[in-house]
């Protein structure tokens with residue numbers, strides 16, 4: 001009898017990509033849960049991937065609701081004077097109450113107009129839009145350097161920074177947009193190196209080193225400051 005196996009996977013639900021940890025064991029039923037480390041799906045050995053994905057799709061509404069609530073609860077409530085991290089820079093938030101919603105970056109400040117209650121959401125949207133423009137491009141660039149095509153996008157609902165599948169789908173956590181570019185590039189290079197080696201073998205790390213020589217320093221930076229990026233606190 002094989003021991004329990006674990007595998008990191010992603011699934012596309014309406015409007016978002018959700019990362020989950022798939023665990024196979026001697027259990028008899030399928031279970032979906034959201035814990036401190038992210039989404040988990042526990043299944044018996046004999047269940048096919050198609051059945052697992054159907055199982056998640058049937059519970060998609062519930063799952064999206066839980067993830068939305070969790071993200072909102074984790075996000076620090078932002079207000080006038082708060083610090084917002086963007087590409088490693090501390091931007092000071094300036095709030096101008098009004099009906100017209102707008103976020104504008106003015107040198108080292110971020111000006112937001114709108115209803116005060118909407119501030120956190122407006123800033124999160126602004127950051128997510130920028131993440132969508134910056135993050136996937138960095139991964140495809142590293143992929144191209146390795147001569148590998150990949151399809152890169154953002155992910156949410158996980159405590160992981162990135163993922164890469166055997167089929168060349170790279171996902172980066174949008175909250176990385178708060179980190180300096182050389183940190184983003186480490187995660188992008190790490191996932192791109194998985195296009196060649198789907199493990200963390202010495203050969204894999206040699207590939208990362210070739211793409212991003214400061215990888216150790218970047219990994220340490222993420223260990224030290226990463227948790228704060230995830231919760232929206234000041235790193």
Ligand SMILES: [Zn+2]
Nearest residue numbers: 190194199200
């Ligand atoms: Zn990895």
